[in-house]
Amino acid sequence: MWVLREAGGQDAARIAALESEIFPDPWTENGIRETLCQNNTAVIGAWKDGKLAGYVILYYVLNEGEIARIAVDAQNRRQGAAGLLFERALEVCGDRGIERLMLEVRESNEAAIAFYRKCGFTRDGLRRGYYEKPKEDAVLMSRDCRRAVKSFGNQVAALTAVPTGMRETKQI
Numbered sequence: 822m823w824v825l826r827e828a829g830g831q832d833a834a835r836i837a838a839l840e841s842e843i844f845p846d847p848w849t850e851n852g853i854r855e856t857l858c859q860n861n862t863a864v865i866g867a868w869k870d871g872k873l874a875g876y877v878i879l880y881y882v883l884n885e886g887e888i889a890r891i892a893v894d895a896q897n898r899r900q901g902a903a904g905l906l907f908e909r910a911l912e913v914c915g916d917r918g919i920e921r922l923m924l925e926v927r928e929s930n931e932a933a934i935a936f937y938r939k940c941g942f943t944r945d946g947l948r949r950g951y952y953e954k955p956k957e958d959a960v961l962m963s964r965d966c967r968r969a970v971k972s973f974g975n976q977v978a979a980l981t982a983v984p985t986g987m988r989e990t991k992q993i
């Protein structure tokens with residue numbers, strides 16, 4: 822069962838560990854802690870059997886947002902976790918008046934590009950040499966987030982209030 826809720830300072834070390842496992846340019850634990858404290862940021866985690874297995878980091882200014890990270894640990898992919906995280910991110914967009922979501926993704930990251938397409942993102946262009954380690958172009962994508970995501974068909978089993986004010990979702 823997946824449990825989704827807002828991440829907090831207590832989750833920074835686990836997110837940093839996942840960053841190191843997953844990304845060639847991982848965010849540090851301190852960087853994640855700072856992000857968790859910032860206004861105009863939402864960090865949502867997905868727990869499997871009590872362990873944080875995925876997360877999405879969303880930045881926003883006025884009515885525009887950016888998916889800075891979305892990741893699921895390698896053992897738990899293709900189970901719909903990122904789809905659930907994205908659905909929750911869209912709810913956050915609705916709550917906070919965010920109308921358009923943008924992102925950059927490595928051109929070679931076919932899994933992420935396929936995932937984003939399934940989420941309704943379309944390609945806007947290419948930013949040459951955007952990434953380091955290794956140097957690579959970024960594909961720019963965006964999506965009108967006033968439309969709900971219909972593609973995943975996940976069954977949300979329960980919604981309960983949590984102290985942060987963000988709802989906790991359990992998905993069986």
Ligand SMILES: CC(C)(COP(=O)(O)OP(=O)(O)OC[C@H]1O[C@@H](n2cnc3c(N)ncnc32)[C@H](O)[C@@H]1OP(=O)(O)O)[C@@H](O)C(=O)NCCC(=O)NCCS
Nearest residue numbers: 890891892893898899900901902903904932933935936939
């Ligand atoms: C991209 C990523 C977050 C997807 O997570 P996930 O939990 O496996 O994704 P989901 O199970 O929710 O997949 C939803 C849909 O996305 C698409 N998709 C996801 N992974 C895919 C892959 N490897 N190849 C092709 N399509 C894929 C599929 O359409 C999938 O639906 P399906 O399983 O019914 O075919 C995951 O692969 C990941 O963590 N990658 C490393 C980190 C990363 O590159 N993040 C993006 C840049 S910040």
